[in-house]
Amino acid sequence: MKDIQSYIDKNKDRFVQELTELLKIPSISADSDYKKDMLKTAKAVKASLENAGCEKAEIYETPGHPVVYGEKIIDKDLPTVLVYGHYDVQPPDPLELWDNPPFEPVIKNTKIHPEGAIFARGACDDKGQMYMHVKALEYMTHSNELACNVKFMIEGEEEVGSEHLGWFIERNKEKLANDVILISDTGMISKDTPSITTGLRGLSYIEVEVTGPNRDLHSGLYGGAVGNPVNILAKMIASLTDENNHITIPGFYDKVEDLSSEERKKMAEAPYNEEDYKNKLKIKDVYGEAGYSTLERASIRPTLDVNGIWGGYIGEGAKTVLPSKAFAKISMRLVPGQDWKEITALFKKHFESIAPDAVTVEVKPHHGGYAYVTPIDNPGYQAASKAYEKTFRKTPIPQRSGGSIPIVSLFEKELGSKIILMGFGLDTDAIHSPNEHFGIWNYLKGIETIPYFYKYFAEMTKK
Amino acid sequence: MKDIQSYIDKNKDRFVQELTELLKIPSISADSDYKKDMLKTAKAVKASLENAGCEKAEIYETPGHPVVYGEKIIDKDLPTVLVYGHYDVQPPDPLELWDNPPFEPVIKNTKIHPEGAIFARGACDDKGQMYMHVKALEYMTHSNELACNVKFMIEGEEEVGSEHLGWFIERNKEKLANDVILISDTGMISKDTPSITTGLRGLSYIEVEVTGPNRDLHSGLYGGAVGNPVNILAKMIASLTDENNHITIPGFYDKVEDLSSEERKKMAEAPYNEEDYKNKLKIKDVYGEAGYSTLERASIRPTLDVNGIWGGYIGEGAKTVLPSKAFAKISMRLVPGQDWKEITALFKKHFESIAPDAVTVEVKPHHGGYAYVTPIDNPGYQAASKAYEKTFRKTPIPQRSGGSIPIVSLFEKELGSKIILMGFGLDTDAIHSPNEHFGIWNYLKGIETIPYFYKYFAEMTKK
Numbered sequence: 040m041k042d043i044q045s046y047i048d049k050n051k052d053r054f055v056q057e058l059t060e061l062l063k064i065p066s067i068s069a070d071s072d073y074k075k076d077m078l079k080t081a082k083a084v085k086a087s088l089e090n091a092g093c094e095k096a097e098i099y100e101t102p103g104h105p106v107v108y109g110e111k112i113i114d115k116d117l118p119t120v121l122v123y124g125h126y127d128v129q130p131p132d133p134l135e136l137w138d139n140p141p142f143e144p145v146i147k148n149t150k151i152h153p154e155g156a157i158f159a160r161g162a163c164d165d166k167g168q169m170y171m172h173v174k175a176l177e178y179m180t181h182s183n184e185l186a187c188n189v190k191f192m193i194e195g196e197e198e199v200g201s202e203h204l205g206w207f208i209e210r211n212k213e214k215l216a217n218d219v220i221l222i223s224d225t226g227m228i229s230k231d232t233p234s235i236t237t238g239l240r241g242l243s244y245i246e247v248e249v250t251g252p253n254r255d256l257h258s259g260l261y262g263g264a265v266g267n268p269v270n271i272l273a274k275m276i277a278s279l280t281d282e283n284n285h286i287t288i289p290g291f292y293d294k295v296e297d298l299s300s301e302e303r304k305k306m307a308e309a310p311y312n313e314e315d316y317k318n319k320l321k322i323k324d325v326y327g328e329a330g331y332s333t334l335e336r337a338s339i340r341p342t343l344d345v346n347g348i349w350g351g352y353i354g355e356g357a358k359t360v361l362p363s364k365a366f367a368k369i370s371m372r373l374v375p376g377q378d379w380k381e382i383t384a385l386f387k388k389h390f391e392s393i394a395p396d397a398v399t400v401e402v403k404p405h406h407g408g409y410a411y412v413t414p415i416d417n418p419g420y421q422a423a424s425k426a427y428e429k430t431f432r433k434t435p436i437p438q439r440s441g442g443s444i445p446i447v448s449l450f451e452k453e454l455g456s457k458i459i460l461m462g463f464g465l466d467t468d469a470i471h472s473p474n475e476h477f478g479i480w481n482y483l484k485g486i487e488t489i490p491y492f493y494k495y496f497a498e499m500t501k502k
Numbered sequence: 503m504k505d506i507q508s509y510i511d512k513n514k515d516r517f518v519q520e521l522t523e524l525l526k527i528p529s530i531s532a533d534s535d536y537k538k539d540m541l542k543t544a545k546a547v548k549a550s551l552e553n554a555g556c557e558k559a560e561i562y563e564t565p566g567h568p569v570v571y572g573e574k575i576i577d578k579d580l581p582t583v584l585v586y587g588h589y590d591v592q593p594p595d596p597l598e599l600w601d602n603p604p605f606e607p608v609i610k611n612t613k614i615h616p617e618g619a620i621f622a623r624g625a626c627d628d629k630g631q632m633y634m635h636v637k638a639l640e641y642m643t644h645s646n647e648l649a650c651n652v653k654f655m656i657e658g659e660e661e662v663g664s665e666h667l668g669w670f671i672e673r674n675k676e677k678l679a680n681d682v683i684l685i686s687d688t689g690m691i692s693k694d695t696p697s698i699t700t701g702l703r704g705l706s707y708i709e710v711e712v713t714g715p716n717r718d719l720h721s722g723l724y725g726g727a728v729g730n731p732v733n734i735l736a737k738m739i740a741s742l743t744d745e746n747n748h749i750t751i752p753g754f755y756d757k758v759e760d761l762s763s764e765e766r767k768k769m770a771e772a773p774y775n776e777e778d779y780k781n782k783l784k785i786k787d788v789y790g791e792a793g794y795s796t797l798e799r800a801s802i803r804p805t806l807d808v809n810g811i812w813g814g815y816i817g818e819g820a821k822t823v824l825p826s827k828a829f830a831k832i833s834m835r836l837v838p839g840q841d842w843k844e845i846t847a848l849f850k851k852h853f854e855s856i857a858p859d860a861v862t863v864e865v866k867p868h869h870g871g872y873a874y875v876t877p878i879d880n881p882g883y884q885a886a887s888k889a890y891e892k893t894f895r896k897t898p899i900p901q902r903s904g905g906s907i908p909i910v911s912l913f914e915k916e917l918g919s920k921i922i923l924m925g926f927g928l929d930t931d932a933i934h935s936p937n938e939h940f941g942i943w944n945y946l947k948g949i950e951t952i953p954y955f956y957k958y959f960a961e962m963t964k965k
Binding site: 133324358361370441442 | 531532533534592593595596599661662663689703705707714715716717718719720721722723724725726727728729730732733734735736737739740741743783784785786787788789790791796797799800803804805806807808809810811812813814815816817818819820821822823824825828829830831833835858859860861862868869903904905906929932933934935936937
């Protein structure tokens with residue numbers, strides 16, 4: 040890898056330019072209005088794989104959005120790395136809170152990113168992090184230093200629960216055969232504190248609809264006598280957590296695997312300052328489950344968050360209406376031991392059971408996924424750790440993340456290999472938020488680090 | 503009034519046509535986009551007053567939407583009737599629930615209205631009921647039977663709390679001097695059970711904004727550790743009522759004037775069938791304050807209803823966001839004794855006090871009004887009662903309504919006269935709801951009944 044640094048220096052403007060072009064396409068998987076843009080993005084990804092050195096790159100139709108597959112097989116006897124990423128992005132709203140249009144990328148310097156950061160939806164999650172792997176392959180092809188076979192599986196439904204990726208994997212197990220799965224869709228603690236994500240939370244995402252009267256009513260003529268679905272939905276949501284912010288759904292915690300006090304002590308050693316944490320978010324206080332630290336609440340404990348709520352009149356001014364319906368999108372982050380399908384069923388049963396006769400309730404399970412934990416003693420983790428040591432001159436910290444990549448646990452189950460989560464984003468990159476961005480330093484550092492993973496993984500797994 | 507019946511028969515198609523034209527103008531006072539249409543409606547009302555016989559009709563600018571004033575003074579010694587109504591309407595959303603566009607009136611027959619009903623926003627509330635008075639004046643002018651002086655005050659801000667009508671009245675007390683104020687902005691029990699509204703509830707309308715973190719967050723990375731403003735708003739709203747649906751705001755009930763068991767017994771005699779009530783609304787059960795009947799809950803007891811709520815992602819599909827903000831529009835219906843300004847202050851103080859440190863709360867009072875009760879022993883009520891007896895051949899039932907006309911109590915205070923609420927609408931007219939309509943039979947019956955009110959009021963108040 041002698042000349043990787045100079046190769047990156049020579050090409051970094053192009054690397055940024057190419058990513059910028061990819062970010063201009065609004066690949067919003069949740070919104071069917073963007074179906075065309077999804078396909079356009081898939082085609083762009085396919086082309087980039089071919090340019091980077093894949094002998095074969097194809098777009099595979101699924102019942103949902105297509106999957107882009109590419110591969111470069113150099114030697115059947117070498118280990119094979121399967122790179123997973125996604126080209127779809129979260130919806131950008133609320134649009135009014137963006138400083139630039141979410142699909143018109145802008146480069147700006149920030150305190151954390153003096154070298155500049157690319158501001159756009161998907162800049163970090165996951166177009167930017169996915170594209171690091173494409174550019175790393177370009178370097179390894181160019182310098183003829185590719186040490187493993189490589190396969191890419193870039194999907195378009197991660198932000199909506201990877202609904203059809205399982206369908207694709209089932210039908211392509213052989214094609215996808217690999218020795219390790221490499222993913223950059225997580226973050227690291229800070230630019231000078233590299234970390235590798237060793238755990239992810241599971242997810243159960245649900246939409247509820249509460250119906251009261253068959254039409255919107257005048258709140259004067261009926262108010263007080265007819266159940267108001269918004270008031271009742273508020274009561275139902277409020278009752279899902281108790282005064283200690285424990286979740287009250289019967290059986291919810293039954294299968295939670297608690298960490299040993301040993302493990303919790305180790306977690307507590309990670310660098311963290313609660314004052315900084317609060318100041319960054321401009322909150323007077325944190326808020327969560329009694330008996331757990333902020334780091335624990337955000338990683339090893341399950342949660343219940345309302346992601347969206349709406350009902351009645353939400354326009355300008357006043358409307359004295361007693362609405363017919365109220366809605367909420369509710370998601371639960373789950374931890375190892377919890378089965379998301381079982382939790383979804385428990386939620387449904389409980390939520391229906393607490394509805395008063397004044398309303399009817401419909402609970403629509405949306406999507407979900409299992410939590411995941413990687414052991415740190417396998418060659419994949421060790422190779423990643425060594426790669427960070429090489430480029431950051433520091434041993435990365437193993438860290439459980441609160442996020443979810445619902446499909447990860449399925450990879451291990453279906454393809455039998457370990458998943459290594461090498462993330463180069465930062466918590467402050469505002470993924471899923473307005474003004475999402477990705478530091479150019481982080482982007483290039485990822486491109487520099489990834490080739491070492493291939494090198495060390497090949498060495499460690501040599502037969 | 504010998505030929506009133508034949509006059510109505512001869513002209514009824516024109517009466518309906520004229521109202522239809524008025525209903526085509528989207529006079530939505532809550533939405534500033536419709537400012538032009540508000541003025542257009544005011545001009546149409548002014549013209550209709552002139553055509554009906556007013557010698558003088560003018561549009562008075564206010565800091566908000568204009569007031570239309572018209573008068574016909576025939577004899578200083580005769581009593582003067584001040585007709586109040588409003589030309590503004592409620593916002594029509596949710597639009598998708600309308601069978602016809604809300605401002606493209608359609609006439610359809612219904613079970614309750616075999617003679618046809620006009621479907622449009624404002625058909626009953628209040629363009630249709632206001633226009634009955636214009637056409638009644640037309641008849642009395644035509645037949646030369648106008649028994650009182652008449653003044654019209656038709657405002658454009660009733661649906662947003664009549665914010666500037668007090669301002670207008672203060673400046674025009676002399677012009678508005680009268681012996682009785684006549685309003686048709688309420689309903690009657692049924693087509694064969696006429697009723698006169700003797701009470702209205704007060705109102706306090708409030709908007710709340712709950713802010714958690716300074717930006718939308720990823721619900722995986724922060725969920726469980728950072729206060730979610732939607733979850734917290736739900737808990738706050740839920741806590742505003744207890745398990746008996748009593749309102750928990752300290753001091754809320756202190757000044758409520760309870761009805762005597764005598765009065766409550768009388769109320770219970772009004773024709774009412776709970777099964778019909780539930781079936782009409784397609785609800786399994788009613789829902790309200792313990793210890794009170796449905797009729798009582800909807801008229802003599804104060805309420806707290808969320809009229810609108812929103813926060814987080816409310817689009818198609820899923821977004822795993824922990825939102826920065828959540829909002830709600832909350833209104834309380836008040837009863838005699840409660841001071842809406844005091845209740846608004848109590849709400850603000852309490853709501854702010856129950857917010858956890860994880861969020862900041864902004865409470866924005868919107869508008870309000872006092873409750874009102876008319877005695878039934880005054881000539882205004884007696885004249886109205888006699889007028890109904892004449893045209894319905896039944897004595898109308900005095901009835902307390904759950905609705906509010908916030909300005910009514912101000913009329914009595916500022917102008918010193920009693921307010922008579924002669925309503926011809928029905929609960930089923932869906933005012934404030936999609937598919938609002940007004941029965942043509944009711945419309946014409948109002949036009950027929952109103953002139954008798956003038957006749958009897960003149961007779962009863964003759965010096």
